[in-house]
Amino acid sequence: MPTSHVFAPRQRIMASAIALALTSLAVSAQADTVDGSTRTVTAPGNPNETYTVFNGGKLTLQSGTSTNWIYLDGTVTPARGASHLRADGATIIGSMLSGGTLVAALRILNSDATINNSTITSTTQAGVALTGQVGSGLVAPTATITNSTISGNQFGASVSSNGILTLNNSDVSAGTGAVAGLNGGVANFDSTVVVNGGKISGNLSGVLAATSNLGNTNSLTTINGATVTAANGAAILAEPGRNAGAFFGHTANILVQNGSTLTGSNGFAIQALGQITANATIDNSNITGNVGSDGTATLNLTLQNNATLTGDLQNLNTLAVNAGATWRLVTASTVGTTTMNGGTIDIPGAAAGTGTYRTLTLGSLSGKGNFLMGVGFPAHTADVINVTGNAAGSYQLSIPSTGQEPTDLSPLTVVKTGGGDATFAVKSIKVDAGTRTYLLAKQGNNWALVTDTNQGIDEVPTDGGGTDGGTGGGGGGGDSGSPPVGGELSPSAQLVLGISSAGPTVWYGEEAILRTRLGELRMGDQSNTGVWARTFGKQYHAKPTNSADYRQTQYGVIGGADGVVGEAWGGKWLVGAMMGTSHSKLTFDNGSTGGVNSYTAGLYATWLSAAGWYFDGVVKYNHFQNDANAIMSDGVGAIGSFNNNGVGMTLEFGRHLEFGNRWFIEPYVQTSMLRVGGDSFTLSNGMTSTTSSTGSVQLRVGAALGKTFELAGGMVQPYLKLAVVQEFIKSNQTNINGIVFNNDISGTRVEFGAGVAGQVRRNLQLYAELETSTGRRINQPWGAQVGVRYTF
Structure with missing residues (x-):
């Protein structure tokens, strides 16, 4: 039989190391040879053979067979040709031969083996060693x-000499021994x-990608889909054989794919050392760990096909982040040549x-x-992409919005380049910072976040106008104030201002229902006690100056009871109580x-004279439950949520005049006063109000x-109605992040309506009405209500 190569001092031949120091293959007392023939070993075999x-x-080793x-x-x-081994369900244990020769449990020299469901163990050398010699007619192991x-x-x-080793769903482990330090x-x-x-x-590495001195192949x-771990090193280590220079200059190609995991005790998933x-x-794997070299090795990394790497990159020569792949940094990192083909680099990471x-x-x-990036607007700091050389291509920056207010409004640089024609854009176009929005702007070779001044806001509105309420809705959609420096209001600020001023709109929307109920009394039998109920729906479209358009839709139901309590001043007095609820979106x-969920209760009184004069008075209390769901510019x-209460009253004086053919006209004047209490709340993005x-x-x-x-x-009484309403309050302040905004709700609006009231029986009345209103800053596209009253 041929002998293996012999290592010279400091220049060991790696093929012999891979062959695990086999020298003379001294024949055991129970040694057997298969010389060009076929041998089948049946169970139980002989563990000493x-x-x-x-x-x-x-x-061929059959199931249950044991050998040495x-x-x-x-x-x-x-x-x-090559020699062959077929084993299924066998046990192969390599032990010390007489004379002290250390052997692999299975050594494959220019031959082939197919192993299934078996156990192969060596306590002194490799479990399986594939090696070979170079020569005419020899096949790779x-x-x-x-x-x-x-x-x-x-x-x-281990495998060398251009061999091929395929491991399917097998567990492979190494102890603490080493060959030439590997x-x-x-x-x-x-x-x-x-x-x-x-x-x-393994111990020093899970998988070792090394080089030998046989041939010059990569x-x-x-x-x-495998799991690789190392107890005292990198999960995958690329390192040349630690011997002659002929071991250097080779290339190790490494592919990790399909859900594989890599765990190295030194923090490296993949590491390259030496020449x-x-x-x-x-590829398509979620890897946590660093990837890097010692600065001598040349390491190129590609991430692709839904791969995710969470770790730092050290001394990389090139990095490619392809479509669907993500690199998440752990600390600040430096990379040489970087190419992106639709991938993502997550700078903040965890x-x-x-x-x-x-x-x-x-x-x-x-x-x-x-690029995913983080920005700290309150401290005027951010993640930074620093390209020391040329930058080319196009990139999107995903920068999260925040409800916290910036303290420094100067440009905040997030990209630095040494030159080039690269373009950068914020994925969401705008970035929110408290009450402000920012845009990304190029400044020389760099890119910075600057405040958005496309819609400058004066600190003090110059038009003095406010939101014009809809039917009974003058409190909603007020004119927003502004931050000290111009800029478009952020979506969070717009929502906070809108919901902070929604209480009056809700209150007046409900009060209008009660006012129409009182109007019914003037056509029915006022001598009886009655109960009534109304259901209604309304929509307002607000267009406040320097704020965002929004729509407010209200639905609710209100009911009550009333009756005559006496006569005075030539007329009858009726008093009643009401309660109800509504929801506004x-x-x-x-x-x-x-x-806004509203719960209301109130008292009212009506005086009706025989000459048609009337007086209505209402006192109404509301409890409001407010919920805010802001969608920031980044999506x-x-x-946030808060509760508050409101108390208001209305006084109305008018006359019901009838003339020929049962026509009637009912002019009136009404005044209303309302106070909605305030509250403080914080949105989950940090914005305070x-x-x-x-x-x-x-x-009115x-x-x-x-x-x-x-x-x-x-x-039955069909009717048309027309009213002009003036809101007088010009100052309602909301403090957002320490900045005071004025919700000016003053203004004029015009209301139109048509309805019908019918007394189908002496003790039963039905009612329906449609309404709309228009104003400079708010319109009520529609409003509808239906009701019923029953007297006893």
Whole structure:
């Protein structure tokens, strides 16, 4: 049989190291040979029997068989081809031979083996060693091992000489031994290793991608859905053989794919040391750990196809982040040439929202991709992309919005370049910072966030106008104030201002229902006690100056009871009590919404004279539950809630005048006063709001024109109505992040309506009305209500 190469001092031949120091292969007392023949070993076999297979021989181990070491040799007579091993359910344990020779449990020299459901163990050398010699007619060593367990001392399994090792769902481990300072669960010396599933573990490395002095080939190591760990080193280590210079200059290609995991005790998922070039690709796997070199090795990294790497990159030569892939930084990192093909670099990583900001330094940048970045507006600091060389391509920056207010309004640089035609844009176009919005602007070779002044806001509104309420809705949609420096209000600020001023709109919307109820009394039998109920719906469209348009939709139901309590001043007095509830939804063009749940109760009184004069008085209390759901410019929601109360009253004086053919006109004048208490609340994005109170004083002058038609057992009154309303309160302040805004709700509006009241029986009245209003800053596109009253 051929002997293996002999190591000279300080220049050991790596093939002999991979062969695990086999020298003379001294024959045990229970040694057997398979010379060009076929041998089948049946259970139970002999754990002390060794086998040497050569000259194209074939050894088969059946299930339950146990043997000692096995040596497949395909070099004795190359013309007779490789030797073969087939094992299924066998146990192969390599032990110390007499004379002290250390052997692998299974050595494959220019031969092949197929192993299934077996256990291969060596406590002194490798469990499986594939090696070979270079020569005419010699084949590369090959082994396919499936559903098996392999363990060794220096290596669990090793392959060299352009061999091919395929591991399917197998567990391979190495102890603490070393060959020339190298150790690993699987060692690949200029060959091909494919690991499909299973677990690989080692001491100094989980998988070793090294070089040998046989030939000048590159290696390929594929980790496919497998788990790789190292107890005292990197999960995957690329390092040349530590011997002659002939070991240097080779390339180790590494592919980690399909859900593989890498865990190195030194923090490295992949590490390259010494004079070696390593090309690493992570594909469709979520890897946590650093990837880097010692500065001598050349390490190139590609992330692709939904791969995620969470870790730092150290001394990388090139980085490619392709479509669907993400690199999440752990600390500030420096990378040389960087190419992005639709991938994402997450600079904040797990530090997002913690107030820690990083600088990513790139030698050059090209392609197209996305950067996730963090910004600390209150401290005027941010993550920074620093391209020291040329930057080319186009990139989107995903920068989160915040409800916290900036303290420094000067431009905040987030990208620095050494030149080039690269373009950067914020993915959401705008970034919110408290009450303000920011845009990304190019400044020389750099890019900075600057306040958005496209819609400058005067600190003190010059038009004095406010939101014009709809029907009974003068309190809503007030004119917003502004921050000290011009800029477009952020969506969060717009929502806070809108919902802070929504209380009066809700209150007046409910009060209008009660006012129409009192109007019914003037056509019915006032001598009886009655109960009534109304259901209603309304929508307002507010367009406040220097704020955002929004729509407020209100639905509710109100009911009550009233009756005559006496006569005075030539007329009857009726008193009643009411209660009800309504829900209002505020919607903004950017998707923000607000909700107001209102619970109301009140007392009212009506005086009706025989001459048609009347007086109505109402006192009404409301409890408001307010919910805010802001959608910031980056699409992220911010929620908050608060409660407040409101008390108001209305006084109305008018006359019901009838003339020919039962036509009637009912002019009136009404005044209303309301105070809605304030409250403080904080949105989940950090924005704070405090409203002391919201006031409203309105004067309404209007008239209704209608005709009474007598019916059998009742009557019906269709009518039209017209009113002009003036809101007088010009100052309702809301404090957002320490900035005072004025919700000016003063203004004039015109109301239109049409309805019908019918008394179908002496004790039953039905009612329906449609209404609309228009004003300079708010319109009521529609309003509708229906009701019923029953007297006893």
